[in-house]
Amino acid sequence: MTQVVIGIENENLVADLMSLLEEMDGYSVRAVAKSPSELVDLTARLEPDVVFVHETLGIEPVTQTIRDIMSRRPATAILQVSQVRSASTVIKAMEDGARGVVAYPFAYEDVSTRVLAATEWGEQMKAVLAGAAVTNSSRGQVVAVVGAKGGVGTTTVASHLAYDYLRDNPHERVCLVDVDIEKGDVGAIFEVRQSVSIADVAKISGDLSPVVVHDAVIEHESGLHLLLAPLDVREGEFVSPEALRAIVALLRRDFDLVILDGGGHVSPAQAAIVELAGECLVVTTPDVLSMRALRRRMIAWEALGVREEAAFKVLVNKVDRASLFPASAVNKLTTAHVVSTTIPLSPRVLEPSINDRDPGAVTEVAWWSLIKGLRQELGLARGPAPAPQGVSKKRRGRKKKSAETEGGDETQATVREPAMAGRGREAGAVGLETVGILPAAVLLCLIGWQTAVTGFSFIYAGHASSVAAREYSVTGDKVEATQAARKAVPGSLRSGVSVSTSGKRVSVTVPIVKGWPGSVLPTQLTSTRTVVREQ
Structure with a gap:
């Protein structure tokens, strides 16, 4: 039961506040003080969890009353009662040591919210003062x-x-x-x-x-x-x-x-x-x-x-x-x-x-x-338990069951062994299938690579023949045309490039790199272009 002490002179306000607290489960009003000194004395003797103090209680400023209570009971949550709950009022009350401001006329939602927050703070403060670590904080x-x-x-x-x-x-x-x-x-x-x-x-x-x-x-x-x-x-x-x-x-x-x-x-x-x-x-x-x-x-x-x-x-x-x-x-x-x-x-x-x-x-x-x-x-790594832990629990469960049946249920233990053997045979079959598929996969890769190389050679042969024909049309020199064709292909193919001329036709032959010895694919490609002689 959360203990409450009220420090308000106005009896009507006291009655309204007490009626609201009675509607809230777990709260009990222990006493009502009519002056600051009485409120401080009741707080020291009764050790309440929550204290309500009116902003006009007594002739002293409410600031001094709040500080006197906090100096004697630092774990007590204080709520200031004010006619207006403005931002400046809340900030001033928090600076004095209060946990919030409750405005009147009282509203159930407002009072319940402030009281719950103050109670939560008081519980955590008591744990801290007692030397205990607050591990289960309700704050997200x-x-x-x-x-x-x-x-x-x-x-x-x-x-x-x-x-x-x-x-x-x-x-x-x-x-x-x-x-x-x-x-x-x-x-x-x-x-x-x-x-x-x-x-x-x-x-x-x-x-x-x-x-x-x-x-x-x-x-x-x-x-x-x-x-x-x-x-x-x-x-x-x-x-x-x-x-x-x-x-x-x-x-x-x-x-x-x-x-x-x-x-x-x-x-x-x-x-x-x-x-x-x-x-x-x-x-x-x-x-x-x-x-x-x-x-x-x-x-x-x-x-x-x-x-x-x-x-x-x-x-x-x-x-x-x-x-x-x-x-x-x-x-x-x-x-x-x-x-x-x-x-x-x-x-x-x-x-x-x-x-x-x-x-x-x-x-x-x-x-x-x-x-x-x-x-x-960011420290947001909480989540479900990883799978290996669940597997370990299952294994421990199987071990426990095996130990229980070890003395009398020999049939179950005997049946479990062939099942494990069957899984071992299946694993071996998968391994054999993998070995059988591997050569075919390698052969397909080589064929694909050789096809790609042949395609590139065809492209370079067409480009080299166009360059050689252009050079031959200008110079009429076969040697110059051959040099131009070799410059138009990658360095790895230049040594195998050859150029031949026949009338107005220039042919360029480009070698094809073989992926493996004895390949049945063609070893070279020839591209021919017609020469237009420039006068």
Whole structure:
């Protein structure tokens, strides 16, 4: 039973607050104080879990009352009761040591949300003060994915990270939040229609509750939960850093993983999620413009105190080996940690998912292997137990069963041995079949190679005869024509090239490289061209 002490002079407010707490299971009001000194004394004696203190309790500032309680009972969660719950009021109360602000007239959702969060904090604080490590935290992990600039693939990476994590961890709850207010594409990638957005939640950020946030979250058919960007860009002004902090705090309580897609455009919202996230992945491409934008972005974030450059992780996306800017150069241009996973330029691989608006439409195993490698480097490698462990368990089960039947069930043990022998014979048969097929496969490869070489020789013979005929038409010299023909073929064939003339016809013979001795294929090709003598 969670113990509560109330410090409010107004009896009507006390009655309203007590009636709400009675509706909540597991909460009991131990005492009501009418002055700051009485409240501090009751807190020291009763050791409550949660304390409500009114902003006008006594003649002393509420700041001093909160600090007196915290100095005596640091594990007690304090909630300040105020007439107005504004951003400045909440910040001031948190600076004094309170865990939140409850506004009146009281609303059940507001009071229950603040009390639950305060109770959770108090339990963790007690464990810390007792010297115990808090291992089972109910707060989910938050990962922000932002782009060095627009068009580097930020939304694609964030969406596929969330989708792949949920496939490997179907028992967990994953939420993908589109914080790219101006150009959010998460809804298009998953083909979902929205009636509310993150802007609608941000409008009432001063009075948020879990019910309000969950009503705005859309559950996709894949099991992934989505909180989308507004359709009207003008509503983006409501998504302030303060609103994002409140929204992310509530999402962390209900989801095991929250991935924030910050897009590639600089905004206060993007800076806020970079500061809030436990891990921040910056997506860039190996080109001069993206690296210039990355450097400017890192310098700005570090100058504003949002996050140090070394605390970021950088993913190099759309790597093209033919590019003049190598992907390896990114590591030399930033002090952030560049992950070892690089994603090659693969528009054809992602085209099915874009056309079908379903990340699951990507069937390339190599693509999902890259996403899994990226998840491991971000600390998101949780998933089902690997297959070898399951095999080991089955083997242990068979050994146990064999030991149980060893004393009396000799028939089963006898039957099991021929089965193993049969599998051994099948393995031997497969090996013999492979040996028999190998010569035929080698012969087919040689025939294919010889056919290809013959085709190339035919092409070079035609080109050499055209060159020789042109030279002979100008000079009338067979030696000059032969030299021109030899220059027109690769060096390995020049020694075997011969030229013959007959009237107005010039013939060039080119040798064919034989793939093996005694080949029945022709050993040379002859091409003839007609000469037009130039006067």
